[in-house]
Amino acid sequence: MEQSIANVDRILTCVFRVKNANHAFLKIYREGGVRALWKGAIPNMQRAALVNLGDLTTYDMAKRTILDNTKLEDSHLVHIMSSGVAGLVAATMGTPADVIKTRVMNQPVDENGRGKLYKSSLDCLMKTIRNEGAFALYKGFLPVWIRMAPWSLTFWISFEHVRHVIGATSF
Incomplete structure (x- = not known):
């Protein structure tokens, strides 16, 4: 045994x-x-900034656009639709950073711990676009969006519920 x-x-x-x-x-x-x-810390922070920028800035804008251009009232349906848009924008902004982060973190290093392929995130970005084209930055987009959509939905529905419970208004 x-x-x-x-x-x-x-x-x-x-x-x-x-x-x-x-x-x-x-x-x-x-x-x-x-x-x-600490390898990959900076690309990971860059990715987090882009994802949060996309998610946080888009939700209220999408919600306002839906409310202003439809007969829908502020409801769970509007929150679901807005969070879906926010998740899509977050995935669109975050996927290139995910690709860069993964490449920087997985590259071989020399005896001093420096990357052999890329000097920085920007160097990786430029080499990826030059060698593979801009669409290479969106490798894995669908899995990223599939992962982000439930997060965005859960966060924004919870946020709206807390907002309602404490009596805060949305706009």
């Missing part, structure tokens, strides 16, 4: 490369030092 557990552990380690969060942390630290623990 102990031998079979050890075999399963070995197989899982090969398949998943790491056993758990602690193992991942130690592996990254051993292979690249402290710098490797």
